[in-house]
Amino acid sequence: MALSQKLELRQGQALVMTPQLMQAIKLLQLSNLDLVAYVEAELERNPLLERSEEESPASVELSSESTEGNENVPASLNQNDRLEVMEAGQVEETLDSSFENNFPDDSADIAPRTQAAETPGYSEWAKVGGGGREEDNYSLEAFVSAETTLADHLGRQLTLAVMEPIQRMIGQYLINLVDEAGYVRGDLETIAERLGAPIAQIEAVLSTLQTFDPPGVCARDLAECLSIQLKERDRYDPAMAALVANLDLLAKRDFGLLRRITGVDEEDLSDMIGEIRRLNPKPGLAFGGGVVQPIVPDVFVRAAPNGTWNVELNTETLPRVLVNQAYYANVQKTAKTEKEKTFLTECLQTANWLTRSLDQRARTILKVSTEIVRQQDAFLAHGVQHLRPLNLRMVADAIGMHESTVSRVTANKYMATPRGIFELKYFFSSSIAAAGGGEAHSAEAVRDRIKRMIDAESPGDILSDDTIVQRLKIDGVDIARRTVAKYREAMRIPSSVQRRREKQSPKLAD
Helix, strand or coil: CCCCCCCCCCCCCCCCCCHHHHHHHHHHHCCHHHHHHHHHHHHHHCCCEEECCCCCCCCCEEEHHHHCCHHHCCCCCCHHHCECCCCCCHHHHHHHHHHHHHCCCCCCCCCCECCCCCCCCHHHHHHCCCCCCCHHHCCHHHHCCCCCCHHHHHHHHHHHHCCCHHHHHHHHHHHHCECCCCEECCCHHHHHHHHCCCHHHHHHHHHHHCCCCCCCCCECCHHHHHHHHHHHCCCCCHHHHHHHCCHHHHHCCCHHHHHHHHCCCHHHHHHHHHHHHCCCCCHHHHCCCCCCCCCCCCEEEEECCCCCEEEEECHHHCCCEEECHHHHHHHHHHCCCHHHHHHHHHHHHHHHHHHHHHHHHHHHHHHHHHHHHHHCHHHHHHCHHHCCCECHHHHHHHHCCCHHHHHHHHCCCEEEECCEEEEHHHHCECEECECCCCCCEEHHHHHHHHHHHHHHCECCECCCHHHHHHHHHHCCECCCHHHHHHHHHHCCCCCHHHHHHHHHCHHHHC
16 A cells, blocks of 8 residues: 555644643642642732732522522622723633633623722831831730750750760761651661761660650650650569560550560559550650641531521631732833733733632532532431442532542532531542442441441450441441451451450450
8 A cells, every 4th residue: 555645634622721721720629728828829929919908708608408400509709809800802701711611610690890909108118117017916926936846855955965076966966867756767887887986886875865855755666665764764674574575466455475475464464554555655746746737627517497508618718819900000001011011911811810710619619518518418417327428420410510620629628517527528438239229328337337336345245347247237238348347447446356355354455
């Protein structure tokens, strides 16, 4: 067959991921903290963006009954806070069309209103004394000292305990290898080779560090950490040393073998185990742990008087930014070069897209959350045993979105319900078939049943995995033994053999 060249015209469809569309997709999966950081970066980068100084509007409420049809979902979160989009030529029209096509759930028209704040001038800056603080903004928190880290705490003790320069250098090097739990991470032989010092000297300095506060710090493993604390309490006798050397048997609750190894009776072994439990396995966590950020829910769910559920967004987590149209109009008049005009056009385009993306993100979260509440109404009313099997496709089909969009929306988002705060992904659970061919059971609900069975078992009737399978089948749950074992291990519940050992020795279990 002869080879030849020819021209052909082909027509096809392809999704073009514009930077603006990528930005909108990225915003969907950000948590509220990441979103605030992203918006702060955009405010610094884009001179046309500014924060809204108005008070936060009332939360948008939507009962579960209104999720029956997509047409009832509000098209805007805050109609009074809509932004006027200035005409920027055919480019803006193309971007608008692209955005709407990729988010088909936004079916309502936007009712814009111009909001712009004048840029503070020199007079406002001078009111606070040329950049100084105002008396109303005075806060004692600015003078609070920084939190002492574990490395700083150990370094101060090192300067008092070690005077020899070489030993102090070795000690500081070892302190730098201490992790947040208080353990020295590193092989001593490798450290000695790297520092060019005898390993005996490294071990001597390490022994000095292990006398520092908090007790147990600078240990190389858990057994050494516990041993250091027991020696300080003068409780490290041969029996206790044998117990610490066999922590794996303690974890397995093999108390009979431990009694033979330590050579003590059940009462003494119980006292020794109680002493171990009062020790701190991670002494370094008392320093430099950082501030724990509480979970801030993105959605609130409250019971309505008519028996349904009100779903509303937490407006405190929604950044509110405006496009300063007045500033754009003033600067546009002074732009002379083509580069300056292009820069202003890009800034306006980016600012408009950010405000629309934020609005679309909020409405999408509200729509997905409302559908989840509708699907899991029994869970909210009666508890985890009534959690229904749910997947992304079920929610996506119900609200007319793609599964990937639902997946991004439910990532790193939390919902506050009367039963507690849950991540949105918690409500998505795989299904387990019913024994009689009825409605499938949620995997999370089955895990809760297994836990309740084990919690209610008596010392004389310890449930094996096979027994749990049989009882679940009687209740209409068709589940395999390996699945029960997997769920039990995920909940950190010991095997039936270990539970029997523990419950047959009540003193040791306490």
